[in-house]
Amino acid sequence: MKKFIYGLLGFAAISLTSCDYHDPNGDKFGNDPSIGWVQFKSEDISYGTATPGAESTITASVPVVIKSLDIIDLGGNEFENNPVNDGLTVYYTVEDIDGSSSFINIPGSVYIPKGELSANITFTVPATAQISCTQFKVTLTSTSNANVTVGFEDHDIPTHEFLVGAYDLNAMVGTYNALRDGQEQYQCSIVLGEEPNSLIVNNIYGIDPNSQTTIYVNEGGIISFPEYTSNFLFVNGSTSIYVEGFDGLSTCLNGGSVSLNFRLRSATTVYADNTLELIKQ
Structure with a gap:
């Protein structure tokens, strides 16, 4: 059958405060502008595909984001926090759903460099793994900064699914x-x-x-x-x-x-x- 992978990785964080607004992060994350939570950017499934019999590899990436709650001023207006990143490593595990993802080195990690707002959790899928359906789930587990958690309340999207395989119109x-x-x-x-x-x-x-x-x-x-x-x-x-x-x-x-x-x-x-x-x- 057919399988596919696409993806990208986003990243966002937290901003400074002022005396004119109510900071909803105050009683949850403190006043450190590098504090927040990390999650996947969306709950969509990512796909990757290759032509059967072709010697090719798929490079796929997962969307991940680190964020904080928006600031609300005294007038009730919301303002998106500005990202502050001093460098962060995000750790993850991989779990098989269908087929085998043994070609992936797990557990793994991705590093978002200081000052950068995006990075990619990248998987390279060899041609030998593109002959049948492989479905697996990536789960974020922790970060290198104890003040940046995995998920937060209703904003929690700690997992992302992948599908990988060969393209076959006849299937x-x-x-x-x-x-x-x-x-x-x-x-x-x-x-x-x-x-x-x-x-x-x-x-x-x-x-x-x-x-x-x-x-x-x-x-x-x-x-x-x-x-x-x-x-x-x-x-x-x-x-x-x-x-x-x-x-x-x-x-x-x-x-x-x-x-x-x-x-x-x-x-x-x-x-x-x-x-x-x-x-x-």
Whole structure:
């Protein structure tokens, strides 16, 4: 199946105070402007992919951020704290979810140099690890500064998941369980298209098993659509309705999954946006 990795690493910290505002960090972190918490920038899954049989390596990085609470002045206005970093090492562990991440040196660490606001937790994935789905979770455990914790209350995002593997368009062919907008359930099928890197999704909206919607997939698993006039769906009265696609992603999650974002439209009317999650049977 397909797997992918992307990423980047962000970093932010804490600022000085003044007598005109209430500093919410005062009773939590003290007055040291280098105090705060470290977390991942988002809860998104990162992906990495390679072409089967190709001698290549993937270099992937995880988004991490160190921050503090914003300052609130006496008028109730919020101000983002300015970063202050005297140099920080962030430690992490890696746990397998599917497959083996034995190619990664763990436990590991990443260093954010003094004065820098970003750095990368970087993983190099050899070609031998790109032949099947590998899914693993990175968990931040501690930092070199006792005043910078891992996570803080509702801002806590201490883990980040990765998917790594080989790109294979043929592996996306098959029957899928479909969930549209988190409510409508039905079945779709995917077959190879006639154009390079193209696939045909049958029954994308769940109302016509014979409907055919074209999508394109690049070697990173990123999905795109042609112009909406190329994706006729059905006739409503005397009006032709089409699928206007935005983007999508193919991964090896759950044995193979496809996520699509699109909406229905005519030549003059656009309808609500739709999300479609496809899990291969």
